[in-house]
Amino acid sequence: MPIFSQQVATPADEVQKALLQKKQMEISSLVRTIPFENIGPSVMSGRVVDVEVNPENTTEFYVAYASGGVWHTVNNGTTFEPILDTAETINTGDIAVDWQHGTIWVGTGENNASRSSYAGVGILKSTDFGKNWENAGLIDGHHVGRILINPERPDEVVIGVTGHLYSSNEERGVYKTVDGGKTWKKTLFIDAQTGIIDVVSVPGNFNIQYASAWDKDRKAWNFKGNGSGSGIYKSTDGGNTWKKISTETSGFPIGTGVGRIGLAAYNEDTIYAILDNQFRRDADKMDKPQGQLTKEDFKTMSVETFIELDDKKLNQYLKTNGFQEKYRAENVKQMVHSGAVKPIDLAKYLENANSQLFDTPVIGAEVYRSDNGGVTWEKTHKEYLNDIFYSYGYYFGQIQVSPENKDHIYISGVPILKSKDGGKSFVSISSENVHADHHALWINPQNPHHLINGNDGGVNISYDDGSNWLKANQPNVGQFYAINVDHEEPYNVYGGLQDNGVWVGSIDAKEDSKWHQTGHYPWQQIMGGDGMQVEIDNRNVNIVYTGFQFGNYFRLNRETEEQTYIQPKHELGELPYRFNWQTPILLSSHNQDIIYMGGNKLMRSMNQGDDWTSISKDLTGGGKKGNVAYGTLTSISESVFQFGLIYTGSDDGLVYVTLNSGVDWRLISGSFPKDLWVSRVIASTHKKERVYVTLNGYRWDDFTPYVYSSDDYGQTWKNIGQNLPVSAVNVIKEDPNNENVLYIGTDNGAYVSLDRGENWQVFSKGLPNVAVHDLVIQQETNDLLLGTHGRSIYKTNIEPLQQFTEEVSASTLYIFPVDSIEYSPKWGDSWSSWIPSTEPSTMIAYYTSIVTTSTITVATEDGKVVQELSKQTNKGFNYVSYDLTVSEKGRKILMKEYPDEEISKKKNGKYYLPVGNYKVTIVQGKKSVQTDLEIN
Secondary structure: OOOOOOOOOOOHHHHHHHHHHHHHHHHHOOOOOOOOEEEEOOOOOOOEEEEEEOOOOOOOEEEEEOOOEEEEEOOOOOOOEEOOOOOOOOOEEEEEEEOOOOEEEEEEEOOOOOOOOOEEEEEEEEOOOOOOOEEOOOHHHOOEEEEEEOOOOOOOEEEEEOOOOOOOOOOOEEEEEOOOOOOOEEEEOOEOOEEEEEEEEEOOEEEEEEEEEEEOEEOOOOEEOOOOOOEEEEEOOOOOOOEEOOOOOOOOOOOOOEEEEEEEEOOOOOEEEEEEEEEEOOHHHOOOOOOOOOHHHHHOOOHHHHHOOOHHHHHHHHHHOOOOOOOOHHHHHHHHHHOOOOOOHHHHOOOOHHHHHHOOOEEEEEEEEEOOOOOOOEEOOOOOOOOOOOOOHHHOOEEEEOOOOOOOEEEEOOOEEEEOOOOOOOEEOOOOOOOOOEEEEEEOOOOOOOEEEEEOOEEEEEOOOOOOOEEEOOOOOOEEEEEEEOOOOOOEEEEEEOOOEEEEEEOOOOOOOOHHHHOOOOEEEEEOOOOOOOEEOOOOOOEEEEEEOOOEEEEEEOOOOEEEEOOOOOOEOEOOOOOOOOOOEEEOOOOOOOEEEEOOOEEEEOOOOOOOEEOOOOOOOOOOOOOOOOOOEEEEEEOOOOOOOEEEEEOOOOEEEEOOOOOOOEEOOOOOOOOOEEEEEEEOOOOOOOEEEEEEOHHHOOOOOEEEEEOOOOOOOEEOOOOOOOOOEEEEEEOOOOOOOEEEEEOOEEEEEOOOOOOOEEEOOOOOOOOEEEEEEEOOOOEEEEEEEOOOEEEEEOHHHHOOOHHHHOOOEEEOOOOOEOOOOOEOOOOOOOOOOEOOOEEEEEEEOOOEEEEEEEEEOOOOEEEEEEEEEOOEEEEEEEOOEEOHHHHHHHHHHOOOOOOOOOOOOOEEOOOEEEEEEEEEOOEEEEEEEEEO
């Protein structure tokens, strides 16, 4: 086994320097005026972590999304506005609002411990309801569990800090401030691996507080979400001092199996706790399918017993569990009889990452209640609470009690349940329009039947205690893992999302509420689960390859609605292939019947996924013992210059290349930092020998940007990421038209280089500090699309960047060609005076080396000016949106130029250019440049 070196987490001062560096880069960026447009989608929403409601007006509330920022509504969720977009991050763990004084506290860094639970930058504070933000400290806390504001003294705030997700650190525990965040005092600290996930105060008595400690250790290959450090603490002096109350005599579980704990206080006596109990279930209480074989049966079965098995039962087991068609009762018995395989191999065949995630026989969710202020606790139910947490309770841990009745409680897991008898029995209040995986619930103290729920699919609202729900999904907060485009006109955009499947929509799809009228949202879901990568056959757009987590991929025929499962299968007697959560797939650009898929080996199919062949050895470090699939491929790239020139990258930092379709493989990552996740390997489309690699240290809490390029198939490397601010890199993309232009997506925004990585420019106009997971360029339109993990998809046109040559760079002033426009008589008009008019526009792009004021004129072919604009120009790329209007004077000129055209005032009071050819001129002092504008 390889030796795994412990990476070092990025120090807080380096994170702070990086935030300042990015702000400075935004000011000087040559591309800071290039506008991004969010194209959605919104209907599937994204993961919510908290909801805060105005107690005086319940139609006003704030919603915190895990990686999508904080959004504000004043109309009960009909529309939302983001309020955190100007802050240093939009990753949130918890929020608290002082409604009387306009103060909002945001604990940045998600409080769940998911694969994409991004770290924050401490505590953010706004004193003007989110117009401006300041950092109030605790930067190295990374993830925040809960924030409490003293309603009597709002400068007194208690915060539970969960701490680093992937490494040990000291800045975790309970912190308290009495001066509004100017100074903090750590009042509870257990150890460097145990943080505070929840804190509650007793209604009406801020002095009495309860906190839950969570002992966890997450690594890329293993997650231990429980430990002896987990427990419940109590304070009777407002969080200044704490006493552990989950003791041996308390009745609450203790020891290594204690996982995440959620808390709810009804009054000074009655407190509830929901526990993720990771102790194992009693074997004799395990649910077993009646009369069916399970994989556990084969682990101790003798050869003789196996041979005597009923063929029908054995075939049922083989078919139900997805064994290849060639493995059926008759031939499998022959294999066992001959000694080729053993009965236990029929269990090992299924021991993949999915089984480890779902089949672990832990106790799971348990609810405990104390009626004496936490002195003693009793479990409220006798039976197991099945199908609430499964084995991943680390993702949940919320419990609420009605302010009206201490026996009315709600617990959140995969479903959301309520109990009206103090937790003795539960019923589901999930519904067909309520997404699974629940993380927040607000109960109206004036009307306990009024609920607001936050889940992996956004916000739901109920007025009848969960019998029926409204869905509030207006914000664009989709969490994309991967995106792609096809070559249709207009083209379609595809993408896989966290827990929201795979969707497709036209680039022309309007992200507005018109779809409510027809019932047809302009995007369509084509796959469920956690949506992953998408490949589209460029010969037939209806043939799409996509799937969900751990390599469960399908070939879809969208025309016939056929769905064919194509995951490669190992042979009976072999260990299963290891597939990453985000398994990479790739259609060969040389032949669209050929598809590659990465497990721990590289698989190739020559017939659209029907049959597979391994064309490599294990291209990883061989895996590592743990409960997370590890030692897996994460990225595949094939050169457009040569079939079979392929690169692979793995989650344990290895990059390989083959020049002959897998006959020989060469390791080319020997000089890289060890054990880092290869987030991308990209074969150049401009030079056969060129390759780019990005490494990601997120799973070590190492946020260094690792970006490398090679011009000799990876024999030697150049570090081209040194000028980037600290932030883990998820993706690199080479511009297909200009080899000097590179694009980067990080955990905190996007960057572009105009000189192959020597210098980087911040992409930030219209784009918040969000994680960018994927980049794709639609070559016919030269659109760049960003798949973000928290704010759906952004688009911008990059033609000016692609035309950025040495000639342009050396120019004082340069204007780029303007796209021709198709004339419409609808310009300026609408079918009703009550409906907004149709407003055309085109973008005038230019580059300048100085900061000045530019005059932009639109003139006839013989130079008569019909419109004039003035623009304050920045150094670098500049964009001016021109609405195709002309002045009164310009109209008179055009009437003479085009006597047959009717240039009349439109309903919006404007005149527009008629069909014709025009000149656009930009003037800076004595310097001027010109290009054509055609209205056809």
